[in-house]
Amino acid sequence: MSEEPEKKPIFYDRWAFRYLAIACLALIACAIGATFYNHHPKPLKENRFAKRDIHAGSSRAILTLASGKKISLDEAPNGILAEESGASIVRTGSGQITYAVHESALSSDTVKNVGVNHLETPLGGQYQVRLPDGTKVWLNAASKLTYPASFDPGAERKVELRGEAYFEIAQIANTPFVVFSGKQRVEVEAGRFNISSYPNDEAIKTTLLEGMGKINSDNIIKSGQQSINKKGNLEIIPANTKEAVAWKNGLFLFEDESLETIMKSICRWYNVEIIYVNENARKELFSLSVSRFDNISSTLKSLENTGFVRFKIKGRKITVLR
Incomplete structure (x- = not known):
């Protein structure tokens, strides 16, 4: 009677499983982080002016x-x-x-x-x-x-x-x-x-x-x-x-007003100098409704949210970019 070949036991490296599990968890964490970043990028943008912010008058x-x-x-x-x-x-x-x-x-x-x-x-x-x-x-x-x-x-x-x-x-x-x-x-x-x-x-x-x-x-x-x-x-x-009379009531309030007019008010209240890279930007029309007592970054951010203008702060100089 022939004998069946001897079956050799298969040994699984339990440490390999652990490494594999850790790698999978890391990939999942990265995927979640990337998704959160793609849907919540604003905090980084909002901090762009943080170190150079200027207080209200x-x-x-x-x-x-x-x-x-x-x-x-x-x-x-x-x-x-x-x-x-x-x-x-x-x-x-x-x-x-x-x-x-x-x-x-x-x-x-x-x-x-x-x-x-x-x-x-x-x-x-x-x-x-x-x-x-x-x-x-x-x-x-x-x-x-x-x-x-x-x-x-x-x-x-x-x-x-x-x-x-x-x-x-x-x-x-x-x-x-x-x-x-x-x-x-x-x-x-x-x-x-x-x-x-x-x-x-x-x-x-x-x-x-x-x-x-x-x-x-x-x-x-x-x-x-x-x-x-x-x-x-x-x-x-x-x-x-x-x-x-919005200024007297603590507001910047403009409806379809030129950027030049708005920036003059910002200049006087925050004691800053305004520089235009493109002179044509002066005549662009914007609407704005924000507190006059916010820092300048918040006020400028409200204008930037229109997608038509950007700003750079250096000292007390505000450069208007397009």
């Missing part, structure tokens, strides 16, 4: 008294800062001063000797002032307001503006409030309005939110209208009031 201004004394308001304590022309100048909180007029200021002698004050914000600054008549003014970045420490009772209340400001006028019967900005004169009895009058802008824009006023004596502007004054050529159009 804040409440900063210089008050110059009639004597020539300058007071840095962001460093000044709350309370009375000075007494001038029958009024106490008081810092009431962060970003605000008020003029408390004494009864003695109403005398003719005091009025004749009234001093002129200047409130000036730097690039990256804004401030609020309550004038001697109770009018409230919000001053935007890189702006200057000139006004008396007390107004002459019964006479026109006159102030001068360079830059941008929002006004809430205290109504006083038969006493118009007049704002001079560049070669423009705006007169109102009461109401709320915004004037943008930067020297490097092509036009002075006056937006009336409430009330009625006169521009250069013979042009009537009503609530909900905006005047555009280009070198004396005046046009009155329906206003986008939300856009006009």
